Amino acid sequence: MSQKTAVTPPAHTVPPARFSHGVRKGHILQVAGQVGFLPAVPGEPPAVAGPSLREQAVQTLRNVESVLTEAGASWDDVMMLRVYLTDVAHFAEMNAVYDEYLADVAVPPARTTVYVGLPEGLLVEIDALAVLD
Amino acid sequence: MSQKTAVTPPAHTVPPARFSHGVRKGHILQVAGQVGFLPAVPGEPPAVAGPSLREQAVQTLRNVESVLTEAGASWDDVMMLRVYLTDVAHFAEMNAVYDEYLADVAVPPARTTVYVGLPEGLLVEIDALAVLD
Amino acid sequence: MSQKTAVTPPAHTVPPARFSHGVRKGHILQVAGQVGFLPAVPGEPPAVAGPSLREQAVQTLRNVESVLTEAGASWDDVMMLRVYLTDVAHFAEMNAVYDEYLADVAVPPARTTVYVGLPEGLLVEIDALAVLD
Structure with a gap:
């Protein structure tokens, strides 16, 4: 078993x-x-991509991808997405954004979608489990 | 590592x-x-097994099993169930249905149960992680 | 693949x-x-560590650790924590407790935090996925 390593995209906000x-x-x-945070700007607090579900969902998927x-x-390695x-009321638009974003994935991951509370201003959060080759 | 493959029970509704x-x-x-959707009927929208927690919980477990x-x-391969x-108020009845359904599992999976919002008419959703031999 | 085995800390309450x-x-x-249940006392129902987020969060992390x-x-083996x-309003204090508790973990796990309903009296629940060497 190889060692556990952190994966930190360089433009991501600090957790x-x-x-x-x-x-x-x-x-x-x-x-x-x-979540839908834009790439970090040094010295600035995290900024959300926009107030709409669409803006946040696209940015959230980009952040997962990063x-x-x-x-x-x-x-293609993703087994599960938790949305x-x-x-x-956001379900249909989420699915539209999602289907566009994952259009080219040969075997779509499994997914669970539930409705929860999130910090103010955030409309969507997504995590992922992947199994690599 | 073998290839990633989709698992699609033939009677399941289309996601x-x-x-x-x-x-x-x-x-x-x-x-x-x-969720508690009955086997798909071609040309019909998904239909829930019934309005009660019991009906939906049984059908949901059946769908996981499929x-x-x-x-x-x-x-026996299931490591985790998320309920x-x-x-x-549904916790006790969920556990009763669950304990009946999993009565013969030698090593019960881990489980987390939380209370969330679901689309109208749905009372329970369950996902699972399994590790096969 | 080794057999599936249950892991049951001796002082844990019965699920x-x-x-x-x-x-x-x-x-x-x-x-x-x-959750924030104290070690089980035979013949007694499960007892929560206290009414505060801090008390429950510390005990919950102890229970995960057990x-x-x-x-x-x-x-060090934990890949993911779901909080x-x-x-x-509990987010900042949860993070303070969490950061103290995991201060010595070389590679912190991934984490998702969402806000849900829990049974009365419980303020926090945490589960974990680990990959062992």
Whole structure:
């Protein structure tokens, strides 16, 4: 079994606590819950991509992808996505964004979608489990 | 590492977005969030097993089992179940249904149960992580 | 692939349904959702460490750790923590407790934090996925 390593995309915001954006050990890659934060600007607090579900969902998927890429993985390696929304009314638009974003993934991952509370201003959070070759 | 493959029980409803009901890669099998939908009827929208927690919980567990079976796995391979309920008042009945359903599993899986929002009419969602021999 | 085994810390309360506090199979260890229950007292119902987020969070992390230890694992093996809180106002204190508790973990795990409902009196639940050497 290879060593556990942190996966930290260079443009990601610093986590608000002692956790890693991604962790890899052996074939397993776990991506932490990502939200719609834009690439970090040094000295500035994290900024959300926009107030809409669409803006946040696209940026959240980009942030998941950045962790995958940094780990040498791709969407094709993703086994599971957990999608946390705050409003059932966002389900259709989330799925539209999601289907566009994952259009080229040959074997789509499994997914669970539930409706929870998130910090103010955030409409979506997504984490991922991947198994690499 | 073997290839990633989708696991699709033939009677399952078509997912509302680009995700798979199950995904297997190597020893890992991830089952997507299942709800109490009855076997699909061609040309009809998904139909819930009934309005009660019991009806939906039984059908949800059956749907998880269908994915396990389709992947050549069984409850004995399940490491983790995530149970999403909408009402704390359903906890006791969920556990009663669950204990009956898993009565013969030699080593019960780990489990987390939390209370979230689900689309209207749905009272329970369950996903599963399995490790196959 | 080694056999699936239950991991049951001796002082843990008995689960309210047919699930295991931890399950190990091969390199994978899954820790069930832990809450702030004190070590079990025979003949008594489970007792929460206290009414505050801090008391419950510390005890919850101890309970996760007990499962890790019982399985021969440590925080260094943890890939993912799922933190379920009931109130966004608890986020900062949760992070303070968490950062103290995990101060010595060389590669912090990934984490997702969401806000859900929990049974009355419980403010935090945490589960964990670990990959052992």
